[in-house]
Amino acid sequence: MNDIAIQVSNITMKYRLASEKVDSLKHFIIKKFKKEMKYEDFYALKNVSFSVNKGEMFGIVGMNGAGKSTMLKIIAGVQKPTQGTVERKGMIAPLIELGAGFNGELTGMENIMLNGLLLGYSKKFIKEKLDEIVEFAELGKFIHTPLKNYSSGMKARLGFSIATVVKPEILIVDEVLSVGDFKFKEKSEQKINAMTANGTTVLFVSHSLGQVESICDRVLWLEQGCVKEIGPSKEIISKFKNS
Numbered sequence: 001m002n003d004i005a006i007q008v009s010n011i012t013m014k015y016r017l018a019s020e021k022v023d024s025l026k027h028f029i030i031k032k033f034k035k036e037m038k039y040e041d042f043y044a045l046k047n048v049s050f051s052v053n054k055g056e057m058f059g060i061v062g063m064n065g066a067g068k069s070t071m072l073k074i075i076a077g078v079q080k081p082t083q084g085t086v087e088r089k090g091m092i093a094p095l096i097e098l099g100a101g102f103n104g105e106l107t108g109m110e111n112i113m114l115n116g117l118l119l120g121y122s123k124k125f126i127k128e129k130l131d132e133i134v135e136f137a138e139l140g141k142f143i144h145t146p147l148k149n150y151s152s153g154m155k156a157r158l159g160f161s162i163a164t165v166v167k168p169e170i171l172i173v174d175e176v177l178s179v180g181d182f183k184f185k186e187k188s189e190q191k192i193n194a195m196t197a198n199g200t201t202v203l204f205v206s207h208s209l210g211q212v213e214s215i216c217d218r219v220l221w222l223e224q225g226c227v228k229e230i231g232p233s234k235e236i237i238s239k240f241k242n243s
């Protein structure tokens with residue numbers, strides 16, 4: 001797998017969903033205790049295989065619930081699949097649910113430290129990179145304001161700036177890019193392009209099909225947890241739009 005950054009082989013993700021309706025929590029607890037709850041299997045991903053080349057911009061599209069986020073979480077290693085394997089080459093910077101590491105009571109500056117540490121950067125490294133992160137996020141005086149007063153776009157800008165301050169081999173970008181305003185989107189796309197030019201592999205999940213088409217080389221189309229098609233972005237996006 002010399003030129004391959006990510007090899008996904010036969011990934012299946014099965015959830016157990018309660019198939020019985022209970023009208024109260026008390027009822028649920030009694031049923032669960034008596035082992036009377038009925039469950040049915042639900043497959044969020046079924047036997048998914050694909051590979052992503054080094055330095056490639058790879059998109060994943062699909063309707064709501066198709067399994068895109070589940071796939072990203074499994075690739076990022078934050079979720080264990082029911083079956084199958086993922087081989088990755090190099091360090092991965094997850095952008096997904098970066099907001100989950102944010103604390104609303106802390107200021108932007110304090111959240112940079114918190115998230116940097118969560119992403120595994122050292123304190124020294126974060127301090128060195130602080131100015132760069134703050135500058136790229138362009139939050140002005142809001143950087144000293146608690147995050148609970150930020151808009152979703154402002155949080156996304158801060159998250160993107162923190163995750164891309166390192167030069168990861170694999171970068172995961174999901175909807176965060178679509179909540180940024182057009183200027184930030186442009187700036188982020190430029191940064192992503194520069195990173196791929198330097199060999200970083202980018203995984204991009206979005207409902208903004210125009211954006212996927214313009215920045216991705218190839219696209220995976222997921223439909224109800226299965227691979228519908230993989231191919232050049234223009235071709236796949238056009239088929240997906242007309243489906």
Ligand SMILES: Nc1ncnc2c1ncn2[C@@H]1O[C@H](COP(=O)(O)OP(=O)(O)OP(=O)(O)O)[C@@H](O)[C@H]1O
Nearest residue numbers: 015016017044062063064065066067068069070071
């Ligand atoms: N923890 C869970 N337990 C049960 N079902 C789950 C769980 N997480 C996700 N699912 C289900 O798996 C399916 C795929 O979800 P996923 O979030 O991967 O979809 P998605 O393609 O990212 O959707 P969207 O475009 O809406 O973000 C959905 O039907 C969802 O309800």
